[in-house]
Amino acid sequence: MLIDFLKPILENPFFVKYGLLGLFLNSVFASFIPFPIAITSTALLLDGQNPVMVFTVMATGSVGGGILTYIVGYDCKKIYRFLRKTQRSKDYDKSFDWLNKYGWIIIFALSLVPILTEIVTIIAGVKKYDFKKFAISMSLARTLSSFASVYFGSMFLHYFNNFKF
Structure with a gap:
């Protein structure tokens, strides 16, 4: 069964062990440690969390992580210089434009969009x-994204727990 194959991945003891605190830390630091929040949330749902x-x-x-990356971009010109080196100048200027x-x-x-969200917060x-405009639009988008992740994660688990092969 597919869910049996996925259980070891989704029941990663690290995230289940730390529960909601682990999810919170993963959500805040997902900008710096690229581990998908959706996997952590699905693991917690599989473990029976509300x-x-x-x-x-x-x-x-x-949202806290988005504000943190905005502050990092606001205060750290080194990140700006690093991004300028890794991106073509024309593309970087286009993102500013x-x-x-818009x-x-x-x-x-x-x-x-998972990877682009971190880039846009640093650029902002x-x-x-x-x-204020940044915080409102970023908060709405990340809240919507979190809702979709939990909703579809719940649907995924419900479907595969009830599916008979």
């Missing part, structure tokens, strides 16, 4: 984008 609590902790940690032109819409849209910080 989906509402998983969603609340995941959304809170994710998009942020200037603002919160870009922050919202890219905050729904480096660009010193209006924090």
